[in-house]
Amino acid sequence: MLTYLADLLTPIWGPARLLSSFVILATVGSLVSALATLFLLPKLWDRLPRDRGRAHAVGAADSVGKPVGVGLIMILILLAVVALFSPIDPHIYFAMGAVLLASGVGFIDDRTGGLSELTLGLTDLLVALFVCVVLLWGQDTRLWLPFAPMVFDIPFWLGLLIYTPVVWLCINAVNCNDGVDGVSGSLSAVTIAALGFILYMVVGDAGNAKYLLIPFREDAANWAIVAAIFCGVIVGYLWHNAPPSAALMGDAGSRPIGLFVGICIVVSGNPAMIFFVAPLMLFNGATGLAKVALIRVFGLRILSSIRFPFHDHARKNLNWSNSQVLLRFLLIHLASLWFLVIILLKVR
Incomplete structure (x- = not known):
């Protein structure tokens, strides 16, 4: 919306052109979303269901009675701020609809005490397929891979076959990380920030993309703004989720x-x-x-001496406190991400 206003106002008032700056939109948008989440969550979470604990999870009793499902409020704040700060782009709007749907399904799971694995798995698959259709339809589906300078032009149907399982994996991997105060949100915020940087500085920049032998995508910078806003929402939530947490985002937050x-x-x-x-x-x-x-499929047992999610193993077997899990996981995540992303972009 602000970019539309910038086009209208710039001929009349020059400084209005700042409303079309992607850096300004990302910076102010992330700040607004963080503050909105920070102040609105405590005013609204009393209306939400309470956590009942999870079977077989280490330390699950510590979360019993806390508001759960605040992820739904986070996503509603996200949608409002995205509508205000992101460029007008139907792909973003349809994808944000899918994000809201994923949050809604997660909220039902939080509220009812657990949908079946089959229901959640199929829902995740359908949502993943939908967003892949939205993002790939009508686009030049150009694929690049690590450590190879080639760029592959692939048909639409092959793009769906490749990316749908990847999106499904992302949904469920992030969901499985949710279990220790602050861990899932912190790791996710770092990952989304890194992706936003890559989309803005590499994939969405024609000069840098050409230099790094990576296919340029014109709308990638639009998604970098959304990524910044999403990081703001997560940071606002983490203020209340720092150990010991006051509220939990639940599946309503981790799935979207x-x-x-x-x-x-x-x-x-x-x-x-x-x-x-x-x-x-x-x-x-x-x-x-x-x-x-x-x-379940092959009857094959691997890593039987290690609990997963690994944060449960760290707490139960390594005797790490929640704060130690959070800080050590975050340090490992930052170090590994920094190293691997540099290799990904430079070794072509």
């Missing part, structure tokens, strides 16, 4: 966050990006999914 990570990866044009921007999140969350899948 994972979905947005997947959206950014689709826009980046590199399906392997998830391994470079979220290695610890995959190890902590997705490894448990792989263990369960191998047991």
Whole structure:
């Protein structure tokens, strides 16, 4: 909306051109979303259901009675700020609708005490397919891979086959990271910030993209603004989720966050990006999914001495406190992401 106002007002009042600056929109948008989340959550979370605890989760009793599902409020704030600060783009609006749907399904799961794994898995798959259709339809589907200078032009249907499982993985990996105060939100904020930087400075910049042998995508910078706003929302939530937490985002927050990570990866044009921007999140969350899948499908047991999500192993077997898990995971995440992203972009 502000970019539209900038076009109208700039001929009349020169400084209005700042409203079309992507840096200004991202900076102010993230600040507004952070402050809105910070101040609105405590006023609204008394209307939300209370956490009942989770079976087999370490320290689950500590969360019982806290407001859960505040992720739905976070997403509503996100949508309002995105509508105000992002450029007018139907792809963003449709994708944000999918983010709201993912949050709604997560909220139902939080409120009812748990939907079936099949219901959640199929819903995640349909949402992932929908956002891939939205993002790839009518676009030049150009794919690049790590450590290779080639760019591949792939058909629409192949793009769907490649990216839909990636988005599904992102949704569930981020969801599995939610279990220790501050961990999922902190790791997700860092990952989304890194993706926003890549979309703005690399994929969305024609000169840098050409230099780094990466396909340029014109609307990538639009998504960088949304990423900045989403980071602001998460930061506002983390103020209340720092150990010991006052409220929990639940599936209503973790699922749409994972979905947005997947959206950014689709826009980046590199399906392997998830391994470079979220290695610890995959190890902590997705490894448990792989263990369960191998047991149920092939009867194969691997890493049987390690609990997953790994944050449960760290607390139960390594005797780490919640604060130690948060800080150590965050340090590992920052160090590994920084190193891997530089390799991804420079080793072409």
